[in-house]
Amino acid sequence: MEDIWLSYAKRLQALAATGLHYSPDAFDQERFAEIDGIAREMISRLGxxxxxxxxxxxEPHEGYATPKIDIRAAVFREGRVLLVREKVDGRWTMPGGFAxxxxxxxxxxxxxxxxxxxxRVEASKLYEIRHRAKQPGAPDxxxxYKFFFLCTPEDDAPPQAGPETTDARxxxxxxxxxxxIGRSSPADVARALVHLRxxxxxxxxD
Known part of the structure; x- marks a missing residue:
């Protein structure tokens, strides 16, 4: 679960960015810019x-501030789940990334x-939607939001690492x-298995 103060700082920064985009008033623009700077400093320190x-x-040029979406694929073959090893931290996760x-x-x-x-897989079911800030793992x-899909392999080819990974099994x-954990967790795998069955x-x- 994300620290409440980090959550507040992120919300404050999003409101400031939205205000910078929509407000036509020069004085309000100045205030929103200051709030944006303060919020970024808070996020920097807290994160x-x-x-x-x-x-x-x-960012102001993006219009109304909304969450991004991270997508993950739960791929099973004979009861075993596909995981890839990240180059960034050397740990394992279900394949995926930002939409x-x-x-x-x-x-x-x-x-x-x-x-x-x-x-090569085919998506069969959206089994889980989560807000990253309310999930386990280090603060981000x-x-x-995180979308988790059940996916079925299209053939019996063995998995192999791609450009962003060092292993796949x-x-x-x-x-x-x-x-x-910030990408996918044992709990996400367990829920995928429940939905598969x-x-x-x-x-x-959530």
Whole structure:
């Protein structure tokens, strides 16, 4: 669960960015700019990220500030789940990443699985929607929703690492390697397995 003060700072920064975009008043623009700067400094300190490296926050040119979307694919073969090893932290996660413009959410799940595990899949169900700030893991200064899709391999090809990963394998859900919790967690794998066995279940959401 995200620290409440980091949540406040992110909300404050988003409101400032929205105000900078829509307000025609020069004095209000000045105030919103100051609030934006203060909020970014707060996020930097609370998230332990240098201000100059704060990418992915709401920007005035984007219009009304909204959360980003992270998409993950839960791919099973013979009861084993596909995980890829991230170059960034050396830990494992379900394939995925931030949504790309021009693709549907399910298309992103399919595309990311191919790019990170060189495996062709078909999305079959959106099984989970979560707000990252309310999930386990280290604080993230960005604000985004997480969509999890069940996906089925289209063939028996073995997974292989892609440009953004160092390894790709199927694992027994009861014996998972150290996971990159901010991306996906053992709990996300467990829920995927439940939905795989009961496809009529409604999507989980928070």
């Amino acid at each position: 332990q990220v240098p201000v100059r490296q704060l990418t992915g926050l709401a 790309d413009i021009g693709y549907t959410a399910s298309e992103v799940a399919v595309k990311e699985t191919w790019e990170e595990a060189t495996l 200064y960005r604000d985004f 199927f694992f027994d859900p009861k014996d998972l390697p150290p996971m990159s 009961a496809p009529q279940m409604l999507t989980d959401w």
